[in-house]
Amino acid sequence: MMHPVVRVLVQRAASGRHSLLELVSVLPGGYLERQATDDDWPAHVHLGHALTSDALVADFVRLVHGDAGSDELGVHFASLAAGRIAAIDSAIKLPLPELLDLAADAREALVGELQLLAAGHLEFVLPVPGVRDAWGQPLGVSVLSYLQQWANHDSGHESAVRRAIATNPDLSTVALTRRLR
Numbered sequence: 001m002m003h004p005v006v007r008v009l010v011q012r013a014a015s016g017r018h019s020l021l022e023l024v025s026v027l028p029g030g031y032l033e034r035q036a037t038d039d040d041w042p043a044h045v046h047l048g049h050a051l052t053s054d055a056l057v058a059d060f061v062r063l064v065h066g067d068a069g070s071d072e073l074g075v076h077f078a079s080l081a082a083g084r085i086a087a088i089d090s091a092i093k094l095p096l097p098e099l100l101d102l103a104a105d106a107r108e109a110l111v112g113e114l115q116l117l118a119a120g121h122l123e124f125v126l127p128v129p130g131v132r133d134a135w136g137q138p139l140g141v142s143v144l145s146y147l148q149q150w151a152n153h154d155s156g157h158e159s160a161v162r163r164a165i166a167t168n169p170d171l172s173t174v175a176l177t178r179r180l181r
Helices: 004-025 043-065 070-091 096-114 119-123 143-166 171-180
Strands: 125-132 138-142
Touching (some): 004 096, 043 070, 119 143, 125 143, 138 143
């Protein structure tokens, strides 16, 4: 039986995923290549990141409910950034239907892992390697806070995709492209 707080987070994440996928399903060809001027990523990278993050979160949750030690969790938590980059690189090379299938499988696996979390797991504080507070003490984030961020993750990337597709192409790039033809 899933913890009630976790169930709400799963429902919030499902809503965000649904909204993101509905947006992507109606985009004309080529729009996922657009990039907002104030963003480091084009829309397709945001989509790839959003759709591949569940597998990384599932690995992390597996360690949490498997009662891994604080040191092991801290090391894994620190390696999430490297895993994220590798996941994005592989995702942006996949055709969209294949990426969507992988994302659905990863979400299902993550929900299965989340069902195993107990209330005590949500209160566990993960040390964030290399980050200290004003007094020099290691800073941490609770599993609950981390899962709250995960539940809102797709919505943030949906917003980035919306900004990217609303950005008009750079006219100098369009002119250069036409000259090169």
